[in-house]
Amino acid sequence: MVGTDNLRDTKLPLNNGSGAIPALGFGTLIPDPVATKNATKAALEAGFRVLDTAERYRTEKEVGEAMQEVFQAGKIKRKDVFVITKLWNSNHRPERAKAAFEASLKKLQLDYIDLYLIHTPFAFQPGDEQDPRDANGNVIYDKGVTLLDTWRALEGLVDGGKCKAIGLSDVSMEKTKEIYEAARIKPAVIHVEAHPYLPQWELLDYCKERGMVLQAFAALGHGMEPKLMDNPVITGIAKRVNKSPVQVLLSWAIQRGTALLTTSTNPSQIQENFGVSPLPEDAMREIREGIKSQIRFNAVVETGVPGFIPRK
Numbered sequence: 001m002v003g004t005d006n007l008r009d010t011k012l013p014l015n016n017g018s019g020a021i022p023a024l025g026f027g028t029l030i031p032d033p034v035a036t037k038n039a040t041k042a043a044l045e046a047g048f049r050v051l052d053t054a055e056r057y058r059t060e061k062e063v064g065e066a067m068q069e070v071f072q073a074g075k076i077k078r079k080d081v082f083v084i085t086k087l088w089n090s091n092h093r094p095e096r097a098k099a100a101f102e103a104s105l106k107k108l109q110l111d112y113i114d115l116y117l118i119h120t121p122f123a124f125q126p127g128d129e130q131d132p133r134d135a136n137g138n139v140i141y142d143k144g145v146t147l148l149d150t151w152r153a154l155e156g157l158v159d160g161g162k163c164k165a166i167g168l169s170d171v172s173m174e175k176t177k178e179i180y181e182a183a184r185i186k187p188a189v190i191h192v193e194a195h196p197y198l199p200q201w202e203l204l205d206y207c208k209e210r211g212m213v214l215q216a217f218a219a220l221g222h223g224m225e226p227k228l229m230d231n232p233v234i235t236g237i238a239k240r241v242n243k244s245p246v247q248v249l250l251s252w253a254i255q256r257g258t259a260l261l262t263t264s265t266n267p268s269q270i271q272e273n274f275g276v277s278p279l280p281e282d283a284m285r286e287i288r289e290g291i292k293s294q295i296r297f298n299a300v301v302e303t304g305v306p307g308f309i310p311r312k
Contacts, residue, residue, distance in 0.1 A: 006277075007023075007251055007254050007255065007276045007277055007278050008024050008047065008254075008274055008275070008276045008277075009022075010022070010023040010024070010254050011023065012213045012257075012259055013211075014165055014188045014189070014213060015186055015188055015210075015211040015212060016158070016164075016165050016166075016185060016186065016188050017114060017115065017158075017164035017165025017166075017188050018082060018114045018115075018164045018165060021050060021082055021114075021115070021188075021189065021213055021215075021259055022048075022049045022050045022082060022259070023253075023254045023258070023259045023260065024048060024049075024050065024250070024254065024259075024260065024262075024273075024274065024276065025048065025050030025051070025052055025082075025084075025215070025259060025260060025261045025262070026039075026040070026043035026048040026050060026051055026052065026261065026262065026263065026270075027052045027217060027261035027262065027263040028040055028051060028052060028053045028057060028059045028062075028063050028263070029054075029057050029059070029263060029308060029309065030057075030059060030263065030265060032265075033059070033061075033062050034062075035265045036059045036062040036063065036066075037062040037063075037065055037066045038066075038265070039263075039264065039265045039270065040062065040063050040066035040067070041066045041069065041070055042267045042270050043270050044066070044067070044070045044076055044081070045070070045075075046267075046270050046271050046273075046274045047274050048270075048274060049080055049081055049082060050081075050082045050083075050084065050259070050261075051063055051067070051081060051082070051083050051084065052084040052085075052217075052261050053083075053084070053085050053086075053108075054085055054086035054088070054117075054119055055085065055086060055087065055088040055091070055100060055103070055104055055119070055130075056086065056088045056089075056119055056130060056306065056309060057309065060085060060104055060107035060108050061107045063083075063108060064107055064108040064109040064110070065109070067081065067083075067108070067109070067110075068109050078110070082114045082115070083108065083110060083113055083114050083115070084113075084114065084115040084116075084117065084189075084191075085104045085108065085113055085116060085117075086116070086117040086118070086119035086169060087100055087101065087116065087117070087118050087119055087150070087154070088100065088119050088124075088130055089119060089120055089122050089123055089124035089130075089304050090124045090125065090126055090127055090128070090129065090130055090132065090142075091126070092118075092123035092124075092126070092142060092145050092147075092149070092150045093123075093126050093142070093144070093145050093149075093150075094145075094149055094150065094152065094153035094156075096126055097150060097153035097154065097157070098153065098156070098157065101113070101116060101157055101162075101163065104116075105162060111162065112161070112162045112163065112164060113162065113163050113164065114164050114165065115164065115165045115166070115167060115188065115189055116154060116157060116163045116165075116166050116167075117166070117167045117168060117169040117189065117191055118147070118150055118151070118154065118166075118167075118168055118169060119169050119170065119306075120169060120170040120171075120300055120301075120304040120306075121147045121168070121170070121171050121172075121175045121304070122141060122303070122304025123141060123142035123143075123144075123145045123147075123150070124139060124140065124141060124142055124304065125140040125141070125142050126142055131305070139303065139304065139305060141304075147175065147178070147179060148178070148179065148182055151166075151179050151182075151183060152184075154166040154185075155183070155184055155185045158185050165188035165189070166185060166187065166188060167187045167188050167189035167190060167191060167212075168187050168189075168190050168191070169190075169191040169192070170191070170192060170193075170298075170300045170301050170304075170306070171190060171192065171301065172301055173202060173203050173206065176190055176203065176206065176207075177206070180210060180212070186210070186211070186212065187212055188212065188213065189212065189213045189214075189215050189259070190203065190207055190212055190213070190214050190215070191215045191217060192214065192215075192216065192217070192301075193216070193217055193218045193296060193297065193298050193300075193301075194214065194216035194217075194218075194219070194253070194258060194260075195216065195218060195219055195220065195221050195228055195249065195253075196228060196231070196233075196234070196249070196252065196287050196291045197221060197226075197228060197291065197293050197294060197295040197296075197297075198294065198295060198296050198297075199288070200214065200216075204256070204257065204258060208257060213258075213259055214257075214258045214259070215258065215259040215260065215261065216253050216258045216259070216260040216261070217260075217261045218297055218298060218308075219249060219250060219253050219260040219261060219262055220246060220249055220250075220262060221295075221297055222297055222298075222308060224297050226293065226295070228245075228249060229245040229246060229249070230245075231245075231291060233286060233287060233290040233291050234248050234249060234287070234291075237279070237283045237286060237287070240283070241279060241280070241283065243277070244272060246262075246269075246272060246273060247272065247273075247275055247276050247277070248279065248283070250262060250273060250276045251276045251277060251278065251279045252279060252283075252284065252287050254276060255278065255279060255284055256284070
């Protein structure tokens with residue numbers, strides 16, 4: 001971790017790619033296109049320097065437009081923003097991966113991507129249908145390609161120069177090990193659901209020992225029941241340190257050595273999310289030892305279907 005007095009300025013060094021990733025990131029899984037663009041601009045103006053999108057979110061175009069408007073205003077430069085997007089399941093075949101990457105690059109209006117993730121380790125039937133289903137409504141998987149085949153295609157993108165770093169998303173420990181051990185270019189980032197109800201300590205330790213960054217999505221539990229923000233351990237600490245429960249959760253994530261993503265369309269909430277500061281060690285210990293619930297909010301690691309993306 002790159003040391004700093006301001007927790008929100010923390011950066012985590014990468015084993016390949018653009019040097020380091022800012023720990024505090026902004027996710028753009030936002031259903032409404034206008035809201036996506038406005039929120040992305042608000043996040044950049046608030047100080048966020050990581051933007052996370054994906055082919056599957058259908059927000060790359062709006063994120064690209066927001067970035068270009070901010071860049072043209074002259075306050076922020078492209079080199080200061082760490083941009084992440086993801087390869088969707090229906091493009092796992094190597095011959096499709098490069099075209100998908102180029103399409104994302106075009107929508108984002110960029111010359112390069114800082115981090116390209118395989119969105120899930122599951123390959124779906126190749127084609128333009130993002131959510132292929134059979135007559136019974138079951139996902140149609142693609143057994144003609146392995147995760148390692150897809151990883152090799154991403155290594156080729158790094159060789160091409162437009163992709164600075166690559167990583168995995170929504171993976172188990174077993175899949176992470178499988179790719180790490182076989183990879184010529186090691187994963188820079190492992191992007192998974194992580195919060196005090198699903199702390200992923202074993203995976204975090206594995207990543208730290210091997211120079212990979214664990215990036216937490218759903219760092220606030222996506223506001224789903226049982227709400228992390230209402231947990232008495234979190235609310236008690238928040239009252240004690242004069243911070244909001246949201247700020248306590250985000251600070252905890254950064255202090256334990258992960259990067260994280262947070263999403264909002266409310267400018268004042270975006271500002272609040274950026275206002276993290278260090279927690280006392282007893283608070284860190286209290287969260288680790290005092291929260292016993294084990295809850296996964298998104299079953300994507302079992303199916304490849306993200307639970308937070310509404311189906312059309």
